[in-house]
Amino acid sequence: MTDTSIQTQVQQGDAGFSDFFALLKPRVMSLVVFTALVGLLAAPVPVHPFIGFTAILFIALGGGASGALNMWWDADIDRIMKRTQSRPIPAGRVTEGEAMGFGAFLSVLSVTMLWLATNWVAAAILGFTIFFYVVVYTMWLKRSTPQNIVIGGAAGAFPPMIGWAVATGGVSVESVLMFTLIFMWTPPHFWALALFMKADYHEAKVPMLTVTHGRKATRSHILVYTILLAPIALGIAATSIGGPIYLAVSLILNALFLKGAVDIWRRDETTAESDSYRTEKKVFGLSLLYLFGHFCAILLESGLRAYGVGGW
Template identity: 80%
Template sequence: MTDTSINNQARAGAGDAGFGDYFALLKPRVMSLVVFTALVGLLAAPVNVHPVIGFASILFIALGGGASGALNMWWDADIDRIMKRTQSRPIPAGKITEGEALAFGAFLSALSVVMLGLAANLVAAAILAFTIFFYVVVYTMWLKRWTPQNIVIGGAAGAFPPMIGWAVATGGISVESVLMFTLIFMWTPPHFWALALFMKSDYHEARVPMLTVTHGRRATRAHILIYTLLLAPIALGTGFTAIGGPVYLVVALVLNGLFLKGAFDIWRRDEAQAEADGYRAEKKLFALSLVYLFGHFGAILAESTLAQFGAQFGLGGW
């Protein structure tokens, strides 16, 4: 299929978009992570937030995250048409035009930032605005197609939501919110590199300089292990701060032990072994990485809930 026929097909399909197609532009799976980590940041903060303000703030943070996804799909429409895992997205599928995605993403970006500033405070709104800018301009437009460090540096965009949630409650930034940011920031490279190992042809065909393309798969396996080794002490150290505690430490010990083992298993393998079993270890680590992040932030949320329960009923130790 030629580029011309693809464009004609896209124009022919445009206008048939429904609510589900526009919702897909928001990258709902990514948005769920944004919402969850922002909510944990908000609830873990040492300041109570009125439920209405909290709900509105999380809603606008979600819209900002979705706006970033729509603008990412607008800019990446050309490579989304090439990569197998993205060909069903609304733009390459011909449901929504690139111009419509741009207008939709820009509108939601402005709306989310302004409304978060009105609902919460200017610090939270400023961090959200910077997050959208970083993801769309710094990562999508620049880093993604320029350097194999795209995921390393660009991972900061996905690490900001808990800081935004914390800022909604406190109006500022603290050691604890920076630790939550760092946890996601260091988790992102092994998470995406594990995916890149078994999505082997997509990044090559789209000419995206993922580490697997520029430095090879052996180097990628080594980088996954190195970043996992760097991630573990950060994750465990968080347990000894105000947002940590015994529940968090138990969860962190188990998950980091499993994650380290998975990274080591991947490092020991070569491509022949991986291809022989259909990249089973790589897919297992990718799935574990999702459990890893939700588990750590779920434990932070549990510690916050227990602390509030203990304060309410005069219990010590929480």
């Protein structure tokens, strides 16, 4: 038996905890946990710490279930794209059937337990989030339209609404605005990534905007969405979850993000390729700071209000 065949057998039969944990997309899960936690803590109704911890745990598992089912369905293109070839399924450490069963089990468990621990509204939104990400985005939109990330971005925007519903049992203007902030942020965030990862999407035949319309059109779309995003982000300052600190943070972050979008819009492919898409990578990193900064500001305003010093 050759060394290669021995290695293949080990890979296919030696899945460990770390491999199943990787199926949960821990980086994405961390964003889900953070924004859901902010939604929960920013809500006007206090939640017992144990209930809050339990809720966030099952929201995280629900997000992880979506990731596992996404990897199950996308195993074929994950084997093609360089940035995903090391994932558990294409690497041969976990089978597609194991990933599907794991994801399905966590989906049912997370929704059921969130319902029992909190309320049906939060559980229903979590269930719809999993359905939307797996069925609407992964199975339908991702491979059929360049608007995949625009519409599909809704799946990543629901967590703060779930956190808010855990505390209040409902939906409000504030939770919808947090949803909209993430929803409008998602396209420029992912398009910035797609600009310097176009080859991956092209090889996998995923109709990302960069593939179907080209980089020039993608740069224009990034600028338009960033301009539309700014008033939504700034508008949160006038609500019960905003305040002067949030407004100051939002003004700075939107100015930086708009500048980055303009810088990308002004680029040409010759310049971009010659410097390895340095500007695009910078804006992609800035987009992460943008979302993190806004939700940190909401969290800070919430903490100050708890001591009677936050808000307007």
